């Protein structure tokens with residue numbers, strides 16, 4: 611089954627959880643073990659990507675090959691046209707809409723699109739939006755972003771509706787990995803209101819326990835992404851997934 615259809619059919623039953631694995635932070639075998647845990651605890655897919663580092667080419671391919679053994683779909687979450695691999699099932703073909711640099715709006719996509727076709731990766735079109743989260747994050751800095759102010763949910767809604775009009779299938783509200791504060795509930799509500807059920811709303815960054823995950827789901831998130839917690843606290847990781855699947 612195509613990954614988009616898989617997401618659509620699972621969302622009809624429950625909200626989803628995606629596990630983010632940074633290929634730069636561990637050896638391929640360890641990434642494979644993490645993916646097995648993700649599957650066991652009920653996560654729906656594994657996203658592979660990271661802001662920084664050198665996990666491209668061979669290491670990226672080996673990491674994904676290990677992750678795939680767990681049996682979950684693997685979706686690339688690339689930081690550039692360099693972070694592509696034929697081993698993955700799909701990729702978030704994303705544009706960082708609040709970047710000030712054309713590099714993250716369209717240039718990397720132009721460089722990568724023919725490779726996406728060659729590798730037969732399923733492109734999942736996504737608007738990526740970085741939200742102010744207390745202190746600067748790696749994604750915001752690296753992406754040359756003007757973060758959306760926390761008290762301006764209407765700015766996020768404006769970007770999200772523009773993305774929907776462009777035909778994008780996903781909107782990702784990102785607080786940044788390890789964010790001090792997650793995306794505000796009011797902003798999630800405002801964005802979901804304009805997206806309706808046609809576009810999936812992904813929320814991630816700084817989601818550290820089940821209570822936070824539940825608030826984000828109740829505000830309108832379709833998919834919750836966690837990265838840091840999978841590396842630091844297995845109990846909380848399990849708790850977050852069980853709350854989402856409640």
Ligand code: 1GP
Nearest residue numbers: 787788814815816837838
């Ligand atoms: C980062 O939103 C993801 O792209 C995950 O963030 O590492 O804080 O879970 P955390």
